[in-house]
Amino acid sequence: MKEKKAMNRIKIFDTTLRDGEQSPGCSMNLREKIDVALQLERLKVDVIEAGFAIASLGDFNSIREISSAVRDVTVASLSRAIPKDIQTAYEAVKIAKRPRIHTFIATSDIHMTYKLKMKPEDVLLRATDMVKYAKTLCEDIEFSAEDASRTRPEFLYRILESVIKAGATVVNIPDTVGYTTPDEFYRLIKGIKENVSNIHRAEISVHCHNDLGLAVANSLSAISAGASQIECTVNGIGERAGNAALEEIVMAIDTRKDFYHMTTNIDTKQIFHTSKLISKVTGNRVQNNKAIVGENAFAHESGIHQHGMLANSSTYEIMTPESVGITKNNLVLGKHSGRHALLERINTLGYQLSTEKLDDIFTEFKLLADKKKVIYDRDIEALIQEKAGKIENAYKLSHFVINSGNTITATANIMLLKNNENFEAVSHGHGPVDAAFKAIESIIGDRFELEDYTLQSVTEGEDALGEAMVKIKFGEGIWNGYGLSTDVIEASIEAYLNAINKGLHFGEDKEALKWA
Ligand SMILES: CC(=O)SCCNC(=O)CCNC(=O)[C@H](O)C(C)(C)COP(=O)(O)OP(=O)(O)OC[C@H]1O[C@@H](n2cnc3c(N)ncnc32)[C@H](O)[C@@H]1OP(=O)(O)O
Ligand SMILES: CC(C)C(=O)C(=O)O
Numbered sequence: 243m244k245e246k247k248a249m250n251r252i253k254i255f256d257t258t259l260r261d262g263e264q265s266p267g268c269s270m271n272l273r274e275k276i277d278v279a280l281q282l283e284r285l286k287v288d289v290i291e292a293g294f295a296i297a298s299l300g301d302f303n304s305i306r307e308i309s310s311a312v313r314d315v316t317v318a319s320l321s322r323a324i325p326k327d328i329q330t331a332y333e334a335v336k337i338a339k340r341p342r343i344h345t346f347i348a349t350s351d352i353h354m355t356y357k358l359k360m361k362p363e364d365v366l367l368r369a370t371d372m373v374k375y376a377k378t379l380c381e382d383i384e385f386s387a388e389d390a391s392r393t394r395p396e397f398l399y400r401i402l403e404s405v406i407k408a409g410a411t412v413v414n415i416p417d418t419v420g421y422t423t424p425d426e427f428y429r430l431i432k433g434i435k436e437n438v439s440n441i442h443r444a445e446i447s448v449h450c451h452n453d454l455g456l457a458v459a460n461s462l463s464a465i466s467a468g469a470s471q472i473e474c475t476v477n478g479i480g481e482r483a484g485n486a487a488l489e490e491i492v493m494a495i496d497t498r499k500d501f502y503h504m505t506t507n508i509d510t511k512q513i514f515h516t517s518k519l520i521s522k523v524t525g526n527r528v529q530n531n532k533a534i535v536g537e538n539a540f541a542h543e544s545g546i547h548q549h550g551m552l553a554n555s556s557t558y559e560i561m562t563p564e565s566v567g568i569t570k571n572n573l574v575l576g577k578h579s580g581r582h583a584l585l586e587r588i589n590t591l592g593y594q595l596s597t598e599k600l601d602d603i604f605t606e607f608k609l610l611a612d613k614k615k616v617i618y619d620r621d622i623e624a625l626i627q628e629k630a631g632k633i634e635n636a637y638k639l640s641h642f643v644i645n646s647g648n649t650i651t652a653t654a655n656i657m658l659l660k661n662n663e664n665f666e667a668v669s670h671g672h673g674p675v676d677a678a679f680k681a682i683e684s685i686i687g688d689r690f691e692l693e694d695y696t697l698q699s700v701t702e703g704e705d706a707l708g709e710a711m712v713k714i715k716f717g718e719g720i721w722n723g724y725g726l727s728t729d730v731i732e733a734s735i736e737a738y739l740n741a742i743n744k745g746l747h748f749g750e751d752k753e754a755l756k757w758a
Contacts, residue, residue, distance in 0.1 A: 249505045252495060253288040253471040254488065255447060258520060259308070260291040260320055261485050262475040267525065267693070267713055267720050271744065272304050274523040279308040281519050283315050285512040287488075288471070291344060295319040295334035296327040302334050309338035318342035318384065323372040332379040343376045345369075346386035346414075349393040349401055362397055370404045377409035386414035386449065391422040391430065399437045406438070412445045412471060417460055420453025420483060424463035431467035447471035450486045452478060457486035462494055465504060476520040477528050477535065489513045489534040489566070497561050514567035515591060518623060525713050525722030527696070534566055567591075569619060577611035584622070591619060593626055602629055613728050614707075621707055624726045636743035637686060639735055640664060646674040656681040656735070675734045682738055690742055691715040697730055710737035716745035 259275055262268060270278065275292070282290050290312065292305040309317045317338035321327035323345050335341035347358070347369050354360050360368070369385065376383045385405040390398055402413050415434065417427065431448070435441055448464040448471070450457040461472045478487030492508045499505070517535035521527050530537040540563040542551050550557035569590055575583060581604055588595055588603070595603065606625050611617055640659040646652035654677035657666045667684040671677030679692065694713035708730035712723045723741025727733040 249499070249503055250470065252465055252504050252506050253445070253447075254492065254506050254508055255289040255291065255318075255449075255471050255473040256282050256285075256287040256475065256488060257291040257449070257473050257485065258282070258475040258479065258488075259304075260293050261449075261473075261481060262479040262520070262524075263293070264481040265479045265484065265524070265526070267722075268479055269720055270523050272300070272307060275304045276307055276311050278519060278523060279312055281512070281516050282476075283312045284509065285516050286507045286509045287315060288507060289316040289318055289342065291318045291320060291473075292335070293319060294321070295330045296321060302330060305331075305334035306337065309335050309341065313339060316340040316342050316382065318344045321345045321376075323347040323368050325372070325375055328372060328376045328379070332376070336380070340382065341380050342382040342384055342412075343380045344384040344386065344414075345372050345376055346388050346416075347372075348388035348418075349398060350389035351394065352392060353389045366397075366401050366404060369401055370408045373405045373408040373410050381411070383410050384412040384414055384447065385410040386416055386447075388416055389418040390415040391417040391427065392419070395430065395433055395437075399434065402434060402438045402444075403440060406440045406444045410444055412447050413441075414447040414449055414471075414473065415464070415469070416449035416473075417451055417457075418449075420451035420457060422450075422460055423454075423456060424459045427460045428463040428467045431464045431469050435468045445470050447473060449473035451481065452483040452485065455483070457484070458490045458494065461486045461491055462502075465495075465502065476516050477526070477532070479520065479524060479526060487533070489517060493534050493561060493566065496565075510565050511567040515593070515623075522724060523722070525694070525711050525724075527698075527711075539563075540568060575607075575611075575617040575622070576615060577608065579607075579611070579617075587619065587622055588626065591623060593623075595626070599629070610707075610728075624707060624709060636660070636747070637665075637682075637739050639732070639739060642678060642681075642732070642735060644674045644678065644731055646677070652677040654678040654681045656685070658682070658685055658739070674731050678731060678735050679738055682735070682742070686742060689716060690745065692738075693720065695734070695737075697734065708733040710734040712737045712741050714738075714741045714745060716742070719745060721745040 279290055292308040293301040295302045295305050305319050317335050319331035319334045321331035328343055328345055331343050347365055354362060354365055373383055373385050387398055387401055446469040448461055448469045450460040472491055474486040474488040474491050476488050478484040492506050495502050495504050495506055514535055528536055542548050547558050584604055584607055585600060603625055637658045637660045640657040643655040651670050652674045653670050655668045657664055665685040667681040669677050669680035669684055671680050693715050697710045699708055707726050707728055710725045710733040714721050721741045721744045723737040725733040725736025725740060
C-alpha cells in the first residue's frame with residue numbers, strides 16, 4: 243500500500259496593513275483598516291501585522307482598535323530594535339487575545355555600515371537585548387533580520403541563535419530587496435536549519451519582496467526547505483514592487499498538495515472578496531492577468547480552449563473559480579427581487595450585514611434596479627462597498643447639468659448639499675469631467691491635487707455600472723475616492739466628492755493626532 247505523507251501546516255502572516263500600506267498611495271483610514279482586519283479574520287489568516295505602532299498616533303490607534311476587534315487571530319505590531327518602539331508596539335497589541343511584538347534590525351553589511359552605522363557585534367548585542375526586553379512584556383516575540391538574504395550566513399546563524407536564546411518564538415528571514423532566487427533561498431533556509439543549534443525552539447518565517455518577480459517562488463522554495471510561516475499581502479501590494487501575494491501562495495500550496503504535502507488554514511472561498519476589498523480601500527486595481535484574482539484569471543477566449551473547457555473544465559483550469567470565491571450567478575436579481583434573495587446573494591458573496599445595513603443596501607438596490615435590467619454580483623458588491631465608504635456630514639451631490647460636445651467648451655453646473663445647505667457653481671473645463679471637478683473646487687476650494695483618475699465599467703451590458711476612482715493629495719495625505727453610477731460623469735463626480743470628504747473628515751483628525 244502507498245504510504246500517505248502527513249501534511250505540514252503553513253502559517254499565513256498577513257502584512258497587508260503594514261508592509262502593504264507602505265506602497266505609495268495605499269494608505270488606509272481607521273475604519274478601512276478595521277474592515278480589512280475583520281475580513282482577514284474571515285479569510286482565516288494566522289497573524290495580522292496591523293501596523294508599525296511608533297510610526298504615528300493614527301497607526302497606534304488602528305493597531306489597538308484592530309486588537310480589540312478581532313477574536314482568535316494573532317495581532318502583531320512591527321517595531322525597530324529600540325525600547326521605545328517595543329514598548330509602544332506592546333501597548334498597541336496588548337489587548338489582543340494573542341499579541342505579538344515583531345522587532346527587527348538589519349544584519350547585512352550594506353545596511354549595518356551605511357544605514358545603521360553600527361558594528362556587527364553591536365547589532366548582535368542590540369538584537370539580543372531587545373528580544374530579551376520584549377520578552378519581559380509579551381510571550382510571543384518575532385525577530386526579523388532585515389536584509390537577511392544579503393547577510394553573511396555565518397553572522398545570520400549567530401544572531402538567530404542568540405535571539406532564540408533570548409526568547410524569540412519566531413525568526414523571520416526577509417528578502418528585503420527581492421534579491422534572492424529560489425535555489426539560493428532554499429539553501430539559505432536549509433543552512434539555518436543545519437547551523438543554528440536551537441532553531442527547533444522557534445518557527446522559521448520568510449518575508450519576500452517582488453523586485454525580480456520572484457517573491458512567491460522564493461517563499462515556496464523556503465517552505466520546501468523547512469520554513470513554516472509565510473509573510474505576504476493581499477494582491478501582493480507592498481513596498482516598491484510589492485510582497486509575495488497571499489492568494490498566489492495559498493492557491494499554489496492548495497492546488498499542488500500532491501507536490502508540497504502542505505496546507506494552510508485559509509478559507510480560500512474568501513480570497514476573491516478580500517482582494518476586491520483591498521483594491522477598493524487602497525484604490526489600487528489588480529491587473530487583468532493577475533494570477534487567481536485578475537479579471538482574466540478564469541476567462542477562456544480562444545476556440546481550442548473553449549472547446550476543451552466545454553468537454554471538461556480540468557483541461558484548462560487547474561482550480562475552479564468557485565474555490566477562490568468567484569461565484570456563478572444562478573439567481574437573477576432585478577427590480578422584482580426582495581430582501582431574501584438579496585441577502586442570500588450578499589451572504590454568498592462573503593459579506594455579513596446588519597439588518598440596518600441590509601435595509602440601506604436594499605433601498606439603493608431598488609433604485610439601481612429601476613435603472614438596470616439585471617443586477618450582477620459586481621453591482622451588489624459595488625453598492626456594499628460604496629455604502630461602506632460613506633461619511634456623514636459630507637458634501638453630497640444634489641444635481642448636475644453638463645453641456646459638452648466637440649465644438650463647444652464643456653460646462654458643468656453643479657449643486658452640492660451639506661447639512662441642508664445648497665452650494666452651486668458653474669465652471670468650464672477641458673472636458674465634462676474636468677468642468678465638473680472645477681465646479682466642485684469652486685464650491686469647496688482649490689485645495690486638492692488630483693493625483694490619479696480612472697474609469698471602468700464594472701458590470702456587463704449596455705446599462706453597465708461605471709466605476710470611477712480618484713486619488714487626491716490633500717495636506718500630507720492621499721485619499722482615494724470611489725463612485726458608481728450608470729452615468730460615468732456622475733460616477734466621476736461621486737468619486738471626487740468621496741475623496742474630498744474623506745480628506746476633509748479624516749485629514750483634519752490626522753493633523754490633530756500628529757505623533758509628538
Ligand atoms: C524593511 C521595512 O519595511 S522596515 C519598515 C519600514 N517602514 C517604515 O519606516 C514606516 C514607518 N516609519 C516611520 O514612521 C519613521 O521612519 C519612524 C517614526 C519609525 C522613525 O522616524 P525618525 O525617527 O524620523 O527616523 P528616520 O525614519 O528618519 O530614520 C530611521 C532611524 O532609525 C534607525 N533604524 C532603522 N532601522 C532600525 C532598527 N531596526 N532598529 C533600530 N534602529 C533602526 C536608523 O538608523 C535611523 O536612526 P537615526 O535617526 O539615529 O539616524
Ligand atoms: C521588517 C521586515 C520584516 C521587512 O519588512 C523587510 O525586511 O522587508
